[in-house]
Amino acid sequence: xxxxxxxxxxxxxxxxxxxxxxxxxxxxxxxxxxxxxxxxxxxxxxxxxxxxxxxxxxxxxxxxxxxxxxxxxxxxxxxxxxxxxxxxxxxxxxxxxxxxxxxxxxxxxxxxxxxxxxxxxxxxxxxxxxxxxxxxxxxxxxxxxxxxxxxxxxxxxxxxxxxxxxxxxxxxxxxxxxxxxxxxxxxxxxxxxxxxxxxxxxxxxxxxxxxxxxxxxxxxxxxxxxxxxxxxxxxxxxxxxxxxxxxxxxxxxxxxxxxxxxxxxxxxxxxxxxxxxxxxxxxxxxxxxxxxxxxxxxxxxxxxxxxxxxxxxxxxxxxxxxxxxxxxxxxxxxxxxxxxxxxxxxxxxxxxxxxxxxxxxxxxxxxxxxxxxxxxx
Ligand SMILES: Cc1cc2nc3c(=O)[nH]c(=O)nc-3n(C[C@H](O)[C@H](O)[C@H](O)COP(=O)(O)OP(=O)(O)OC[C@H]3O[C@@H](n4cnc5c(N)ncnc54)[C@H](O)[C@@H]3O)c2cc1C
Numbered sequence: 091x092x093x094x095x096x097x098x099x100x101x102x103x104x105x106x107x108x109x110x111x112x113x114x115x116x117x118x119x120x121x122x123x124x125x126x127x128x129x130x131x132x133x134x135x136x137x138x139x140x141x142x143x144x145x146x147x148x149x150x151x152x153x154x155x156x157x158x159x160x161x162x163x164x165x166x167x168x169x170x171x172x173x174x175x176x177x178x179x180x181x182x183x184x185x186x187x188x189x190x191x192x193x194x195x196x197x198x199x200x201x202x203x204x205x206x207x208x209x210x211x212x213x214x215x216x217x218x219x220x221x222x223x224x225x226x227x228x229x230x231x232x233x234x235x236x237x238x239x240x241x242x243x244x245x246x247x248x249x250x251x252x253x254x255x256x257x258x259x260x261x262x263x264x265x266x267x268x269x270x271x272x273x274x275x276x277x278x279x280x281x282x283x284x285x286x287x288x289x290x291x292x293x294x295x296x297x298x299x300x301x302x303x304x305x306x307x308x309x310x311x312x313x314x315x316x317x318x319x320x321x322x323x324x325x326x327x328x329x330x331x332x333x334x335x336x337x338x339x340x341x342x343x344x345x346x347x348x349x350x351x352x353x354x355x356x357x358x359x360x361x362x363x364x365x366x367x368x369x370x371x372x373x374x375x376x377x378x379x380x381x382x383x384x385x386x387x388x389x390x391x392x393x394x395x396x397x398x399x400x401x402x403x404x405x406x407x408x409x410x411x412x413x414x415x416x417x418x419x420x421x422x423x424x425x426x427x428x429x430x431x432x433x434x435x436x437x438x439x440x441x442x443x444x445x446x447x448x449x450x451x452x453x454x455x456x457x458x459x460x461x462x463x464x465x466x467x
Contacts, residue, residue, distance in 0.1 A: 102372025103239030109397030140387025382428030
């Protein structure tokens with residue numbers, strides 16, 4: 091059996107390992123941290139295309155069990171509200187959009203890979219390639235090929251191409267919080283998106299009554315983010331909505347210590363996605379600003395397409411080339427779209443128009459049983 095070394099046990103890494111297994115390729119996942127990603131406190135929404143990719147590898151049901159449905163979105167601007175509208179197509183089944191904590195998504199995918207017989211080695215940080223994979227603890231691993239799924243600050247990307255561009259500041263910081271008894275709870279399965287005078291706020295309320303919120307704060311790159319306390323993030327976010335005619339500041343200040351924040355970065359283009367026996371997936375290959383809410387869904391699509399290419403193309407070099415051919419235009423279009431919307435002001439009409447124009451994003455379908463050569467780009 092062909093074997094792969096997957097570097098990074100985040101969303102792209104574990105999903106790729108599951109997809110490879112389904113394609114008949116064994117792999118070990120090597121994750122730098124003892125348990126998982128260090129910024130796993132935030133949450134994300136998997137859109138139709140992300141759930142569709144999970145369904146291609148039979149992992150949508152386990153993810154659905156740890157998440158809640160998010161079918162509708164209300165936009166409001168300066169206190170005025172526009173009618174509710176479905177996110178993309180209003181699907182009621184398990185392939186409808188779901189909101190999930192990043193930590194839960196990581197855990198579910200890890201558990202699913204292990205349940206299917208896979209191995210995840212923790213505390214293994216990629217250092218270099220020497221025909222095999224060398225880790226910073228001095229150990230090494232052998233494999234037929236390597237998948238670099240080590241996120242936006244990817245070491246694999248630099249090893250494949252030392253001149254690869256570094257992540258770029260996306261012009262905003264993002265703060266997240268969980269507030270168990272916040273005022274103004276959102277209706278079930280609904281996101282409320284609010285453009286304030288200087289910042290953007292979004293929230294949803296889970297079936298247990300906890301409000302999950304995020305605040306996008308345009309501005310200069312912040313320093314000392316790792317040392318910033320939850321209370322400081324909370325006040326920094328709330329202050330940006332003081333004076334607005336919306337409930338953002340009130341919800342933020344109703345939150346306890348469950349607050350996380352950081353600068354947002356993107357990687358608009360990576361000239362080389364593969365070299366020799368190594369290939370990149372997820373944020374290692376392309377990273378969109380969080381504004382589009384699509385990075386995880388794109389990482390899942392990458393994972394499935396790469397495995398299908400390796401399944402169907404007899405030569406690995408052709409599989410890597412075909413994978414890039416199918417994926418590059420789509421992900422770079424997304425990065426361009428999200429980069430343009432993250433840091434500026436969004437009117438309700440613009441936000442609504444963007445949602446309706448997103449059929450190309452949400453309507454994407456991966457049919458595992460079809461040969462990849464027949465798949466649309
Ligand atoms: C604040 C924020 C909000 C977001 N919101 C959304 C959203 O709502 N919807 C959405 O779809 N996406 C969202 N995203 C994007 C999404 O989280 C990413 O696109 C997605 O996590 C990419 O998955 P990945 O596996 O490529 O990278 P990651 O999830 O970052 O995983 C990379 C893994 O590699 C490990 N690693 C790093 N370096 C090494 C190394 N040298 N050796 C071994 N392992 C290593 C890391 O520890 C980590 O576990 C958001 C991102 C951020 C930052």
